[in-house]
Amino acid sequence: MKIKWSEPGIPLSAAIHAALLLATLIAFTSAPNFEEQPESIAVDMITTDELIALTKGDKMAKVVKPDAKIKVDKQSDQPAPKPDSGEAKKDIPTPAAKPPEPPPEPKAEAKPQTPPPPPDVKPQPVPEEPKPEGLKQAPPPKPEPPKPQPPKFEPDQLAKLLDQQKKTQPPKPSDATKKPEQTFDPNALEKLLQSKETPQKMASTGTELSKTSTVGTATGTASKLTLSQRDQLAGLLKDQIAKCWSPPAWVTGADNLRPTIRIGLREDGSLDGLPAAADTSSDPAMKAMEESAIRAIRQCAPFNIPPQFKSYYADWKSLAVTFDMKAML
Amino acid sequence: MESTEIIANGVAAATSDITLWSMFWQAAFVVKLVMLGLVAASVWCWGIIIDKSLLYARTQSAMDRFEDVFWSGRSLDELYDSLKDTNTNDMAAVFMAAMGEWKRSLQANAASFMNLTQRIDKVLDVTIQREVGRLESKLLVLATIGAASPFIGLFGTVWGIMTAFRGIAASKNTSLAVVAPGIAEALFATAIGLFAAVPAVIAYNWLQSRAAKQQARLEAFADEFSAILSRHVDQRIGG
Numbered sequence: 260m261k262i263k264w265s266e267p268g269i270p271l272s273a274a275i276h277a278a279l280l281l282a283t284l285i286a287f288t289s290a291p292n293f294e295e296q297p298e299s300i301a302v303d304m305i306t307t308d309e310l311i312a313l314t315k316g317d318k319m320a321k322v323v324k325p326d327a328k329i330k331v332d333k334q335s336d337q338p339a340p341k342p343d344s345g346e347a348k349k350d351i352p353t354p355a356a357k358p359p360e361p362p363p364e365p366k367a368e369a370k371p372q373t374p375p376p377p378p379d380v381k382p383q384p385v386p387e388e389p390k391p392e393g394l395k396q397a398p399p400p401k402p403e404p405p406k407p408q409p410p411k412f413e414p415d416q417l418a419k420l421l422d423q424q425k426k427t428q429p430p431k432p433s434d435a436t437k438k439p440e441q442t443f444d445p446n447a448l449e450k451l452l453q454s455k456e457t458p459q460k461m462a463s464t465g466t467e468l469s470k471t472s473t474v475g476t477a478t479g480t481a482s483k484l485t486l487s488q489r490d491q492l493a494g495l496l497k498d499q500i501a502k503c504w505s506p507p508a509w510v511t512g513a514d515n516l517r518p519t520i521r522i523g524l525r526e527d528g529s530l531d532g533l534p535a536a537a538d539t540s541s542d543p544a545m546k547a548m549e550e551s552a553i554r555a556i557r558q559c560a561p562f563n564i565p566p567q568f569k570s571y572y573a574d575w576k577s578l579a580v581t582f583d584m585k586a587m588l
Numbered sequence: 589m590e591s592t593e594i595i596a597n598g599v600a601a602a603t604s605d606i607t608l609w610s611m612f613w614q615a616a617f618v619v620k621l622v623m624l625g626l627v628a629a630s631v632w633c634w635g636i637i638i639d640k641s642l643l644y645a646r647t648q649s650a651m652d653r654f655e656d657v658f659w660s661g662r663s664l665d666e667l668y669d670s671l672k673d674t675n676t677n678d679m680a681a682v683f684m685a686a687m688g689e690w691k692r693s694l695q696a697n698a699a700s701f702m703n704l705t706q707r708i709d710k711v712l713d714v715t716i717q718r719e720v721g722r723l724e725s726k727l728l729v730l731a732t733i734g735a736a737s738p739f740i741g742l743f744g745t746v747w748g749i750m751t752a753f754r755g756i757a758a759s760k761n762t763s764l765a766v767v768a769p770g771i772a773e774a775l776f777a778t779a780i781g782l783f784a785a786v787p788a789v790i791a792y793n794w795l796q797s798r799a800a801k802q803q804a805r806l807e808a809f810a811d812e813f814s815a816i817l818s819r820h821v822d823q824r825i826g827g
Contacts, residue, residue: 265646268639273631280608287608509759509766543765550763 295541484574492568496522496580499562501587504555507547518549519581520556526572528562537579552582611773616751622744622777626737630784633733636726637791644798647678647723651805654679664816678719678802682810685715690817705818712810720803727795734789741781748774 484492510516519538523531534556536549568575612623657667668687676684689711693704752770756762 265642266639267642268635268637269632270635271638272634275634276627276631283608507759507761509761543763546765547761547763 484568484571488568488571489575492564492575493578493580495565496562496578497582497587499559500552500555500580500582503558504552504582504587506551506584507544510544510547512544514585516545516548517581517583518545518552519579520549520552522556522578522580524562524564524576524578526569528564530557530560531576533557548582556580608776611769611776614769615773615776616748619744619748619751619774619777622740622747623780626741626744626777626780626784629733629737629740630780630787633730633784633788633791636730637787637795640727640791640795643723644795644802647802650677651679651802651809654683655809658683678723679806679809681719682712682715682806683813685711686810686813686817690820704821705814708817709814712814716803716806716810719806720799723802724796724799727792727799730788730792730795734785734792737781737785737788738778739781741778741785744777744781745774748777 518536520534521537522534525531534553536553540546540549564575612620615623664687668684668691671680671684686708689708690704693707749771752767752774755770756767759766
C-alpha cells in the first residue's frame with residue numbers, strides 16, 4: 260500500500276494503535292494480586308504439662324489457681340488415684356463403668372469368687388455354684404435374687420445354660436454395651452472386677468476436701484483414642500464421606516491437593532456446627548476442593564460411628580479429616 | 589505440603605492468569621470477532637481524525653494566504669492567470685469557478701450578460717457545496733463509530749458473560765475464581781468499544797464545528813466575490 264503523505268491518517272493511526280497495544284501488553288502483564296491479610300488471632304502457648312494441669316478443673320469455675328482442683332465435697336477413704344495416662348482406660352468397656360445400676364449387685368455377689376483365675380470362667384462348666392446362679396438370675400431384674408439355693412447342682416443343666424448364653428451372645432463384645440440390662444456378660448463382669456478405676460460418678464469425692472473448684476475442663480481426664488483407633492475412626496468417616504464426594508472436575512492436579520477439614524461431631528454422629536477447612540488457602544483450586552469436601556460432609560451428615568468409639572467422644576468431638584483423592588476415590 | 593503448594597500455584601497461574609493477550613485468546617469466537625472489529629474501527633476512526641485535522645489545518649492556511657493575495661489589490665485577471673494551471677482547492681476553487689464563468693461570458697457575445705449574476709451565483713453555490721463536501725467527507729463515519737461501538741462492545745460483553753455462565757452451569761462450581769476470567773474478558777469487549785467510541789464522539793463534534801466555520805468563511809467570501817462581480821457586470825451593461 261502506497262502511503263499518501265497528504266493523508267497519512269490510517270497508517271499513522273494503525274502504527275499508534277500497535278504501539279499502544281504493545282505498551283499495554285507490557286503494562287498489564289499480570290493483574291496485581293490483592294494482598295492477603297490474614298486475621299491475627301491471639302494465641303497462648305502452653306506446654307503439655309500445663310495442659311494437663313489445666314484439665315483437672317471445672318470449666319465454669321471463677322477462681323484460677325496454680326494447682327487446679329475439682330471441687331470435692333466428701334473425702335474418700337480410697338487412696339488417691341494415680342495420675343491417669345489416658346491409655347490405661349482403653350481396655351475397660353464403658354458400659355460397665357457408666358450405667359451404675361446393673362453392675363453393683365453382681366459385683367457384691369461375685370466378690371468372694373475372685374480367687375478363681377479368669378481363663379476358667381467361660382469355656383468350662385466348672386462346678387461353682389454361686390456364679391452360675393448369678394448368671395441365671397441376671398436376666399430378670401428382680402430386686403432380691405433368690406440366692407440361697409445352691410445345693411442343687413446339675414452340671415449338665417449348667418453347661419446347657421452356658422451354651423445358651425453363648426448363643427444368645429452376639430459375636431461382638433461391644434454389643435453387650437448396647438443392652439446392658441437384658442444380657443448379662445460374664446466377660447464384662449470379669450473386667451469390671453479387675454479394674455481399679457474409680458467410678459466416674461464419684462467426681463465429688465476426693466482425697467482432699469476443697470470447697471471451691473478451679474478453672475479447667477471437665478474432660479481433662481477423659482480417655483483418649485490411641486493412634487490406631489484414631490486412624491480407624493478417620494478411615495470409617497472417610498469411607499462414608501467418599502460416597503458423597505465428587506471433587507471438582509476442572510481442577511487439574513487434584514490428586515496433589517489434600518484439603519484438611521475440621522468436623523465437629525455430636526455423640527450420635529451428626530454434625531455439630533458447620534465443618535470448616537482447617538487451614539484456609541487462597542488458591543482457587545484448593546478452595547474448590549475444600550468446598551466440595553465440605554459439601555460431601557454435609558450431605559452424608561449423620562455418620563455411623565461404631566459404639567466402641569462412643570466412650571472417647573471427647574476426643575473425636577472435633578476431628579480433622581484430610582481428603583486425599585487418590586486414597587478415597 | 590510443599591509439593592501441594594507448588595501444584596496449587598501452578599493451577600492458580602493457569603486459571604487466574606489475566607493478561608490482555610490471554611483475555612483475548614480465551615474469549616469466545618463471537619467476542620473475539622467483536623474485539624477485532626472494534627479495534628479496526630478505532631484504527632479507522634483515528635485515521636480519519638488525523639487526516640481531517642491535517643486537512644483543516646491546510647485549508648485554514650490556504651484560505652488565509654488566498655485572502656491576503658485577493659485583498660492585496662492585484663487585478664482579478666492577473667490572479668486568475670496565475671492560478672489557472674494549478675490545482676486549486678477551497679477558496680481559490682470558488683474564485684476560479686466564478687472567474688471562469690465570468691471569462692466565458694466575456695468571450696461570448698454581449699447577450700450573455702443578461703443572467704450572468706445568477707449564473708455566477710449558481711456556480712459559486714455548486715463549488716462551495718463541492719468543497720464543503722470534500723471537507724466534511726468521512727465525518728459521518730466518526731459519528732457512526734461513536735454511536736455504535738459502545739453497543740457493539742456491550743454485545744460482546746453480554747455474549748461473553750452468557751458463555752461464562754454456561755461454563756459455570758456446566759462445571760457446577762460457583763467460586764469467584766472460576767467466574768472471574770470469563771467476566772473479565774467479557775468486560776474487555778466493552779472497554780474496547782468505549783476506547784473506540786469516546787475519541788470518535790469528541791473528534792466528530794470538534795471536526796464538525798471546524799468544518800462549519802470553514803464553510804461559513806467560504807460562503808462569506810463567495811457572497812463578497814459575487815457582489816464584486818455583479819458590480820462589474822452592471823458597469824459593463826451600463827457602460
